[in-house]
Amino acid sequence: MTLKPTKSREKPQPLLVRAKITKVKFPERCPVCLGEPEDLVSITVMESSHFDPSDDSSISSWGDGKDKVETTLAAAQGAATFWVPTCGIHGSRSLRSAPKRFVAWAAFFVLFYPGLYFALGIVNALHNPRPLLEPLLGLVVTASLLIVLAFWGYFPRAIERTLRIVRIDRHEDAVYMDIRNKEYGKLFLELNAAQADIVDKKGQPKPADKVQR
């Protein structure tokens, strides 16, 4: 079976799918590039009462699954953890994990004072005959560093944008997800054909004649 990677330029169409929490299986392909599986990442989802695919406030968090305590704690609070095979590039190394977020957050405090120092230097240079270039360069460098770190720590990675879990309902044994990669969506539906279906924006199953597989 040959699979062409989906073109990244193509505007991704959401595909809302419902599957059973206890039976869901993820294809042995990377959700982003459909590459061979080389890594396994975890996605932990908190149970939430509403279904709103457009709501981007994340109820899920990705991880490399190494933090067993965190996974166990989350499970005790009603969360479910799913394991998704990925390629080496889009796997656990690429995730914005808690330590990365912490580094980005800590960097803000570390860089805040140099930034302030350079900003005051600029103000000082504007009012007094002092060189302006030095504090200006300093401020630009500090600000750029902060922006890069903020992106690195907080910007959703390709995998998080491609495969998004919208909601879980333990009572119904249902997990709702938004799959942005059409090919991966097809593979997913094939693999889970017995228990997964396509749903509309309200989480209701689509009538069979409208389902395009």
Ligand SMILES: [Zn+2]
């Ligand atoms: Zn990949």
